[in-house]
Amino acid sequence: MDRRDHALSRRRVAALLALALVPLAVLGVFFALPVAGMVSRGLFEGGRFDPGAMWEVLTRERTLRVLWFTLWSAAAGTALSLLLGLPAAYALHRLEFPGRRVLRALLLVPFVLPTLVVGVAFRQLFSTSGPLGWLGWDGSVWAILAGLAFFNTSVVIRAVGSAWESLDRRPGEAAAALGATPVQVLRTVTLPALRPSIVSAASVVFLFCATAFGIVLTLGGLRWSTVETEIYLLTTTLFQLRAAAVLSLLQLVVVLVLLVVAQRLRATPDPTVARAVPRPVRPRRTDVPALAATLVALVLIGAPILTLVAGSLRVGDGWGLANYRALTSTGSNQALTVPVTDALVTSLRTAVDATWMSLLLGTVIAFVVTRRSVTPGERRLRGALDAVFMLPLGVSAVTVGFGLLITLDQPPLDLRDSPLLVPVAQALVALPLVVRTIVPVLGGVDDRQRQAAASLGAGALRTLATVDLPVVWKPMLAAAGFAFAVSLGEFGATAFLARADTPTLPVVIYRLIGHPGALNYGMALAASCVLAAATALVMLAVERLRVPSVGAF
Amino acid sequence: MTKVHLTTGALVLSAALTGCSLSGGDSASEPEASQGGGSSAATESGPVVLLTHDSFSLPKKLLRQFEQETGRTLEVRGSGDAGELTTKLALTAGNPDGDVAFGVDNTFASRALEEDVFATSDVELPAGAEDYALPEGGDRMVPVDNASVCVNVDDAWFEKQGKTPPKTLDDLTEPAYRGLFVTEGATTSSPGLAFLLATIAEYGEDWPSYWEDLMANDTKLAKGWEDAYYVDFTQAGGDRPIVTSYDSSPAFTVDKKTGESTTSALLDTCFRQVEYAGVLEGTDNPEGARQVLDFLLSEDVQAALPTSMYVFPVRDDVDLPQDWARFAEQPEDPATLDPAEIADNREKWLTEWTDVTTR
Numbered sequence: 001m002d003r004r005d006h007a008l009s010r011r012r013v014a015a016l017l018a019l020a021l022v023p024l025a026v027l028g029v030f031f032a033l034p035v036a037g038m039v040s041r042g043l044f045e046g047g048r049f050d051p052g053a054m055w056e057v058l059t060r061e062r063t064l065r066v067l068w069f070t071l072w073s074a075a076a077g078t079a080l081s082l083l084l085g086l087p088a089a090y091a092l093h094r095l096e097f098p099g100r101r102v103l104r105a106l107l108l109v110p111f112v113l114p115t116l117v118v119g120v121a122f123r124q125l126f127s128t129s130g131p132l133g134w135l136g137w138d139g140s141v142w143a144i145l146a147g148l149a150f151f152n153t154s155v156v157i158r159a160v161g162s163a164w165e166s167l168d169r170r171p172g173e174a175a176a177a178l179g180a181t182p183v184q185v186l187r188t189v190t191l192p193a194l195r196p197s198i199v200s201a202a203s204v205v206f207l208f209c210a211t212a213f214g215i216v217l218t219l220g221g222l223r224w225s226t227v228e229t230e231i232y233l234l235t236t237t238l239f240q241l242r243a244a245a246v247l248s249l250l251q252l253v254v255v256l257v258l259l260v261v262a263q264r265l266r267a268t269p270d271p272t273v274a275r276a277v278p279r280p281v282r283p284r285r286t287d288v289p290a291l292a293a294t295l296v297a298l299v300l301i302g303a304p305i306l307t308l309v310a311g312s313l314r315v316g317d318g319w320g321l322a323n324y325r326a327l328t329s330t331g332s333n334q335a336l337t338v339p340v341t342d343a344l345v346t347s348l349r350t351a352v353d354a355t356w357m358s359l360l361l362g363t364v365i366a367f368v369v370t371r372r373s374v375t376p377g378e379r380r381l382r383g384a385l386d387a388v389f390m391l392p393l394g395v396s397a398v399t400v401g402f403g404l405l406i407t408l409d410q411p412p413l414d415l416r417d418s419p420l421l422v423p424v425a426q427a428l429v430a431l432p433l434v435v436r437t438i439v440p441v442l443g444g445v446d447d448r449q450r451q452a453a454a455s456l457g458a459g460a461l462r463t464l465a466t467v468d469l470p471v472v473w474k475p476m477l478a479a480a481g482f483a484f485a486v487s488l489g490e491f492g493a494t495a496f497l498a499r500a501d502t503p504t505l506p507v508v509i510y511r512l513i514g515h516p517g518a519l520n521y522g523m524a525l526a527a528s529c530v531l532a533a534a535t536a537l538v539m540l541a542v543e544r545l546r547v548p549s550v551g552a553f
Numbered sequence: 554m555t556k557v558h559l560t561t562g563a564l565v566l567s568a569a570l571t572g573c574s575l576s577g578g579d580s581a582s583e584p585e586a587s588q589g590g591g592s593s594a595a596t597e598s599g600p601v602v603l604l605t606h607d608s609f610s611l612p613k614k615l616l617r618q619f620e621q622e623t624g625r626t627l628e629v630r631g632s633g634d635a636g637e638l639t640t641k642l643a644l645t646a647g648n649p650d651g652d653v654a655f656g657v658d659n660t661f662a663s664r665a666l667e668e669d670v671f672a673t674s675d676v677e678l679p680a681g682a683e684d685y686a687l688p689e690g691g692d693r694m695v696p697v698d699n700a701s702v703c704v705n706v707d708d709a710w711f712e713k714q715g716k717t718p719p720k721t722l723d724d725l726t727e728p729a730y731r732g733l734f735v736t737e738g739a740t741t742s743s744p745g746l747a748f749l750l751a752t753i754a755e756y757g758e759d760w761p762s763y764w765e766d767l768m769a770n771d772t773k774l775a776k777g778w779e780d781a782y783y784v785d786f787t788q789a790g791g792d793r794p795i796v797t798s799y800d801s802s803p804a805f806t807v808d809k810k811t812g813e814s815t816t817s818a819l820l821d822t823c824f825r826q827v828e829y830a831g832v833l834e835g836t837d838n839p840e841g842a843r844q845v846l847d848f849l850l851s852e853d854v855q856a857a858l859p860t861s862m863y864v865f866p867v868r869d870d871v872d873l874p875q876d877w878a879r880f881a882e883q884p885e886d887p888a889t890l891d892p893a894e895i896a897d898n899r900e901k902w903l904t905e906w907t908d909v910t911t912r
Contacts, residue, residue: 041644116779119780120780120783123780124783124784127784127785127791233740233741235640236637236640237636237746238899238900238903239643239664240900336610338613398637402641405644405645405650406644406645409645409648409650410648416650417602495607495631495632496632496633501628501629503607507607510607511608511610513779513783514608514778514779515608516799516801516802516805516806516863517805521783
């Protein structure tokens, strides 16, 4: 390598870092700083660092038990979500049958439902007197796993589906023509091509499962606790900041290890997987297993939702819409300060902000991490950046939330009461999802196309518009819908940071379900159904919007 | 045709949403803030920020009344439950994110006092309120409301089965009530913790063996109140007619036909929770903070507490709502523990409790 190459490579690295600067700064202020502040508050007592105390926390029998349960339940939850999600991703994105777009939109709904409400719905299904009581799952690990799969199957469907949709059919068809069985085609052609998106989805799902809070508490009874629930307990109930800090660090290390492993697995042997304009086909006989598996996923996701809908229509001993009509009021005995409808408007407005923020940051990050690296050092740098932006998923919301309070409390950074804090927090929650939705597709673009465009005289922007944009705009829309949906349903950070006089829909639902009175409970269920419907509508709009334009580029 | 319409609809929808995003114009807070800062007597009528938990709720009318009477805008900021609120206050002690706080209860009070969260404020307590004052720190934390966590029974269920409902904590370990009781976890919910404290107040050092008996009698543990009350309790279609809830709960289960409540609280099993408010140490608006304390203790707010926050007032000169007066009977002699004792032992108790219940 001569000197010119070195200079070129340095320039590329500099450009790379410059582009990454904005997202890095945002992440630094709203994530790294708060977490560092909270952790050091726990570790340094009276300005003195005491590693012995750290060791004492780490070797507690309970810490080990909690860590072990977190790891294996998250692994099992991820496996289950993949098992249910992959066939459904295939059926809903590769096959043509009536209603598949509606189904696709509906399957995203669980993702934004408030965990407390879903937890109650699940428990109604599994409790001794419930319809599925005979399974004996109430308070068992099975209930937790079902809950984790309920929330995360949609992530798999969406993330893998959008990559699968535009996957070129011809290599598979060629293999089949040469005598490969469908299973062989799947194993040797399709799955390798999908590996980046599957690994992406799996790593996101694993992080979601490992940091699941409400679902583990509600469905697992009290027998099971994860690192996340333990950090919450240590911080708020016991005020043991040191133990909480140690667990936060432990969680961070585990997440980092996981991300490195995922990074390795994600590296494609052949990054130039052919993309094609999606052409869904009618289901064939060989598609029956996939369709059957999709049906199972549908039942699992549908049952708790149906429980919610049925509950929301229940009025006394009969049925009716009274719970929905009450949404324009403030509940029985003025349970709320604002009507539920006002909260919905607040939610929508916040979601708009969170969406553009996460999309902007996420797209920049996706471009940065997917450019073809010239030197190994550059590749490592991109890999590290990729992992850094996933970290927010793996850190306890309690740590970040309290960290914000103690670090952003001095001018010029006294942001504790900024109205933008909530959308920024929600954008950070949605960011990894946005990145992971865009990256696999963008990473599949053959860099030679960009080189060809450049050698024909196209500038950087022109190359972007003609090579990258046609492939990436659909995943971007999907990501926008995702981010919007996540923001609509986000509760943890929102409840912590929001003003009490402008609550969002999930906050209002939590308040309603937290108080006695049949009407309040009914309204909580009705409001959950409204939240679900709003999400489904947004996703349907995204689904529809992208249809007529296919092939227009 | 439908596709075109839906697409147009989606575009219009997204355009409409963008038009009213938060960054597009925060109509709620900006004019108020500038109004407060711009007036000539800024220090006397500056806006005041109330930090509270997210169960805080008062009629809008009352909040407006406060603003009219004092000339101050009131901003309410919620943050999680009582535990989260207390932690938040403790972490920001001396440089608070607001001027006044409400919602730290007696199970968390000592943490707030130890961390010097509150400043002294010489608020005059109305008649009745001093019964709820803290043994230590009464000059810094002012009682605002109270409610007791009590075991509730489904009277309708017991009547139908022809059985006598339990009355005391001891009864719950009797074979007659085997498999009928559901309670919340002490580590995961505030009524759960209160119930644990009730048993500690009743049995002293022997409480672990009481809990062993309770668990041996097939007591079910739920994560939180919602979970226990809406899933397991027979009133909601569950299969356990005994549940840990509040003394006010029977006021919410009044049968429309008979006009009678179908549940009742066992008044010998209660633990009293009191919620406090105080001026935050380090606020730059102590006068406004002080006015909020007076406001919370005013007759109007005290009278609104049952319907808006499901708690009892500390004043004894306000009328309770009709259903409350009839069905929400308060225990005369609920169990209490010194906040300092709770602070010293909370961790030990919770660890022991976890050991006993997950054995």
